[in-house]
Amino acid sequence: MQRMCKIIENRELCRDVYEMRLECPEIVQESKPGQFLHIKINKSADPLLRRPISISRIYRDTGCISIVYQCVGKGTEEMAALKQGEYIDVIGPLGNGFTLFQRKKSAVIGGGIGIAPLLEIVAELTDCDAYLGFRDNTFKLDEFASACKELHIATEDGSLGSRGNVTDIIKDIKKYEIVYACGPKAMLKRIKELCAEKNVKCFISIEERMGCGIGACLVCACKIKEGDAWHYKKVCTDGPVFEASEVDFDD
Incomplete structure (x- = not known):
């Protein structure tokens, strides 16, 4: 599904590594560990391609998802500059994800x-x-x-x-x-x-x-x-x- 998701938080964790928390209750309902989001950085044609970023945490109680990304070029640098309260274009969840086995070490x-x-x-x-x-x-x-x-x-x-x-x-x-x-x-x-x-x-x-x-x-x-x-x-x-x-x- 494609949604405009509200940025709840976008913070630097360490040098060139950021965490963004998105409010996206409908995407949360369908998400599982190991899946990813396909993110369009801005409304312009540059950068043209979306960025695939893995889901880090799924907060089902608040309808939020956390992603962690590394600044490696223009697209992710623009992501790092986005502010709380802004919206970002997201497609997801995509991919198959992990199957978890609760009773196994x-x-x-x-x-x-x-x-x-x-x-x-x-x-x-x-x-x-x-x-x-x-x-x-x-x-x-x-x-x-x-x-x-x-x-x-x-x-x-x-x-x-x-x-x-x-x-x-x-x-x-x-x-x-x-x-x-x-x-x-x-x-x-x-x-x-x-x-x-x-x-x-x-x-x-x-x-x-x-x-x-x-x-x-x-x-x-x-x-x-x-x-x-x-x-x-x-x-x-x-x-x-x-x-x-x-x-x-x-x-």
């Missing part, structure tokens, strides 16, 4: 801006640990800490938690029945390998550039295995969530 593993869609998972699950990796600046740690059982942090510069990558701090992945992950492709590839070695079911959210967001333009195609055959699927409609074992990261 779970972990979320995220890297950088990829931690954002994992926050709603730990908020909804009752037995979930979190492994989060950052380059240097961290964000949303208090919310993760209050929602998950255990919180493990890695930073590349060693300023907080362990020094290194998030995959370096996962010592016993076989104690989990389900893993949910989102982040850079190199991280997702390594998590796929770790889970395959210990026969742990893993679901990943893939971040790809998108054009239309509804499966028409084929910009976001990724290679997926079905049975003994490989096919290309569209991240925007068939994903962004896939079983890790299905995804070819070497394509």
